[in-house]
Structures are given as C-alpha cells and as structure tokens.
Amino acid sequence: MKKNIYLYLFIFSALICLYLGVSGSKMSKASSQRIQSLETKVDALKDSLQQAELRVLEMQYFSLENNDDAMAYYDHLDLENPTRYISDKLLETNESKGDNPLVPYEGMQNDFKINKIKVLNHKWILADFSDGKYWGEILIRYELKDNLGIDFTLIDHLLYTRSN
Incomplete structure (x- = not known):
C-alpha cells in the first residue's frame, strides 16, 4: 500500500511539474512577444517624437x-x-x-x-x-x-x- 501511495505521489508531482513547465514556457513566450510588441511601439513613438521635434524646429525658424x-x-x-x-x-x-x-x-x-x-x-x-x-x-x-x-x-x- 505504501508503494502505491509513493507511486501516486510521484506521478502527481510529475504531472504538476510538467504543467508548471508547460505553462511557464507559454508565459515566457507571451511575455517575450509582449516585450517585442512594446519595443516596436517605443521605436515608433521615438520616430514620431523625432518627426515632431523636426516640425517644431521648422516652425520656429521664422521667429x-x-x-x-x-x-x-x-x-x-x-x-x-x-x-x-x-x-x-x-x-x-x-x-x-x-x-x-x-x-x-x-x-x-x-x-x-x-x-x-x-x-x-x-x-x-x-x-x-x-x-x-x-x-x-x-x-x-x-x-x-x-x-x-x-x-x-x-x-x-x-x-x-x-x-x-
């Protein structure tokens, strides 16, 4: 009986470890995709800000x-x-x-x-x-x-x- 309990505990803990590993991997992928998406948005905002600064400088030329x-x-x-x-x-x-x-x-x-x-x-x-x-x-x-x-x-x- 003790052997079966240890076997069931081992299988149960192995399934929990497998679940945590898979979900951790998915969360890691989702986080890296979100980071890439945010980096793309930051780059676009930097470009937009640079263009706005150039427009402001151009508008200030005659002042x-x-x-x-x-x-x-x-x-x-x-x-x-x-x-x-x-x-x-x-x-x-x-x-x-x-x-x-x-x-x-x-x-x-x-x-x-x-x-x-x-x-x-x-x-x-x-x-x-x-x-x-x-x-x-x-x-x-x-x-x-x-x-x-x-x-x-x-x-x-x-x-x-x-x-x-």
Whole structure:
C-alpha cells in the first residue's frame, strides 16, 4: 500500500511539474512577444517624437526668439522678452472701440480683432484677425523705439472668403 501511495505521489508531482513547465514556457513566450510588441511601439513613438521635434524646429525658424541677429537689435533695451512685449503692445490695439485700427476691413458679424500673433523678426509681424465668422491675416511692419514705444504700419492684408 505504501508503494502505491509513493507511486501516486510521484506521478502527481510529475504531472504538476510538467504543467508548471508547460505553462511557464507559454508565459515566457507571451511575455517575450509582449516585450517585442512594446519595443516596436517605443521605436515608433521615438520616430514620431523625432518627426515632431523636426516640425517644431521648422516652425520656429521664422521667429524672433530663434533669430540671434534680430535679437541683437534689442540688446540695448531692458526687455526680458521682446516678443511678449511686442505682442502685448499689438494686442492693446484691440482695446479701441470698434474694429482694430490695423485691420483694413469692417467687421461683418462683430468687430475685427487680432487673435494670434507671430513676431517674425525685428521688423515684421504676421497676425490673424477675426470677427467670429470671417477671418484674415495681416503683415505688419513695426519699429520698437528706445523709449519702448512701438509704431505699427500695415504692409499687406487678406480676408478669406467663405465658399459654401
């Protein structure tokens, strides 16, 4: 009787070992496949991030912050962030009643106001304006004086037409 119990225990423990070995092997394969899948996704994300960084660098090419020659014009002024200062002064033109004086169109739905501003260099600004329904862009020449006053001059403009 003792022999049969030991035989059954041996067979039972052998089956448990076989089951653990097989399931461990399957778990190992599944884990390695998951790791490979995640590595592939990480590589794709790295490529995507690199492309996004290149697009950002390309978009920043025409900006005052990244133009050392243009920034040299403001070295003698005590301005921490010339782009922010110029943008704020341009947005102050929105505070006048009615349309912004730099926008050469009359608002159709509301008053035309400047929304987005891109300071290209030490002389030019590209700005977007809208009345809520219609929109356009203006190219502005500006001059920052030593007393921190700014003169804005409209160079060119366009108004997008809706095609419905």
